[in-house]
Amino acid sequence: MATAVPAERDAVARAFPGDVLAVGVGPARAAAGTATALAQAPYDLVISAGIAGGFAPYAPVGSLVVADEITAADLGAETPDGFVPVTELGFGTVTHRPPADLVREIATATGAPAGAVLTVSTVTGTATRAAALRERHPTALAEAMEGFGAAEAAAAHGVPVLEIRAVSNPVGPRDRASWRIADALAALTEGFGKLTPVLESWKSV
Ligand SMILES: O=C(O)c1cccc(C(=O)CC[C@H]2O[C@@H](n3cnc4c(=O)[nH]cnc43)[C@H](O)[C@@H]2O)c1
Numbered sequence: 001m002a003t004a005v006p007a008e009r010d011a012v013a014r015a016f017p018g019d020v021l022a023v024g025v026g027p028a029r030a031a032a033g034t035a036t037a038l039a040q041a042p043y044d045l046v047i048s049a050g051i052a053g054g055f056a057p058y059a060p061v062g063s064l065v066v067a068d069e070i071t072a073a074d075l076g077a078e079t080p081d082g083f084v085p086v087t088e089l090g091f092g093t094v095t096h097r098p099p100a101d102l103v104r105e106i107a108t109a110t111g112a113p114a115g116a117v118l119t120v121s122t123v124t125g126t127a128t129r130a131a132a133l134r135e136r137h138p139t140a141l142a143e144a145m146e147g148f149g150a151a152e153a154a155a156a157h158g159v160p161v162l163e164i165r166a167v168s169n170p171v172g173p174r175d176r177a178s179w180r181i182a183d184a185l186a187a188l189t190e191g192f193g194k195l196t197p198v199l200e201s202w203k204s205v
Pocket residue numbers: 004005025026050051052053054120122123124125143144145146168169170171174175176
């Protein structure tokens with residue numbers, strides 16, 4: 001399990017008995033930290049977890065979401081006609097898909113909706129960009145900064161990946177006063193309390 005910062009690690013570890021590592025903020029730190037862990041020990045599953053911005057009204061502050069798709073939303077090129085993902089330029093990948101059966105079971109156990117969780121290197125700070133992201137990714141529930149990096153590392157090691165996020169702020173105009181980090185961390189702990197039995201039985205199948 002990879003979180004960005006120690007506060008997220010501790011929130012997850014309160015309810016989840018497996019290894020939980022705080023690997024740093026952003027997709028590059030997530031990829032490097034996750035790949036290092038996977039090179040040192042065998043794991044059945046990588047989980048990227050932490051707080052996130054939620055797209056209103058689909059993912060309100062304090063709610064939990066589970067990714068059915070982990071997509072790098074700003075990996076590409078800006079053109080006069082708009083954003084073009086690297087895949088359309090002939091390179092790499094922009095999306096990883098967690099195991100559908102596991103996503104369904106987690107959604108059922110936690111009540112969290114399943115949808116795309118976007119990975120960005122720049123936190124969205126305007127309504128215009130929030131709307132553009134939802135237009136390009138109509139199933140997006142949340143944005144965060146690590147999922148795609150962890151997913152790339154997991155894919156390189158042939159290990160499935162999940163992303164679970166608790167919403168600390170709305171995606172949109174920058175407003176630090178509106179952040180509810182404590183509420184999101186509490187939702188993360190509560191969510192992992194409910195999904196840990198699902199993970200344990202999935203592992204033993
Ligand atoms: O300064 C700002 O306006 C600002 C707004 C939201 C988040 C940040 C961060 O630096 C947090 C990065 C950290 O938390 C995750 N996170 C939480 N909310 C968001 C978001 O709205 N968009 C992207 N990432 C978010 C992220 O995964 C990082 O680990 C600053």
